[in-house]
Amino acid sequence: MGCKITAFQEEQKKRMRSVQDAMDALNGKWKIAIISSICCYGKRRFSDILNDVEGVSNRMLSKELKELETNQLIKRTILDTQPISVQYELTAHGNTLQNIISSLSDWGIVHRKKIIGK
Amino acid sequence: MGCKITAFQEEQKKRMRSVQDAMDALNGKWKIAIISSICCYGKRRFSDILNDVEGVSNRMLSKELKELETNQLIKRTILDTQPISVQYELTAHGNTLQNIISSLSDWGIVHRKKIIGK
């Protein structure tokens, strides 16, 4: 079993893993909205994002921001203000998401029309 | 509050919703693998996919297939065999996912190199 097609199957596995890596980086209830907010304004403070993203709690915002930072999609800067404020911006790597997000958005629009109606 | 930028904000909201629609359609632990399996072979039976997708249980396979069918990404056909067998294939709409999946895969490869190392 699995002789000639093994190499092909390995390719498939890698492909699936890559897609999953991408999905994981984008997953979580608020990540897309958070990225949009930051991307939109260039630089954005914690409390700004908290207002931009309708419905998110500070707990979840903090959590998702941390994950985005771990994935090097955003950069966190503590500003020397009184009281303290923290600024977030997309990294170069985070900016490469824009193509993906555009593709997903385009497909999502078609998909919604197809499934829900219009 | 929110006067001139309202239209812009509305655009943003739509965009975010579209991305989310796309993510929802692709989400779930096994969907990518299931789509890959079906896509790969063109037509595939339940038990074939169960073997292709390493680790999936029949419960989850059934569930994810149903969601994919609800989203009109795959077509389900009952074959008149004894015992009964069921064939799955991508719909035209499901095939339009290939671009998205390619984009995600490409980005995922870069992302993995960036984050994990290589």
Added chain:
DNA sequence: CTGAATCCAGATGGATACTG
């Protein structure tokens, strides 16, 4: 063979209160 039903553990996310 192709599922559906049940049970159960762990992950996810909301509400609230608290800290530096």
Added chain:
DNA sequence: CAGTATCCATCTGGATTCAG
């Protein structure tokens, strides 16, 4: 302001069993 800590409800997915 920018989080952290705690508690709790819901969701997700695995194992197993049952059914057409």
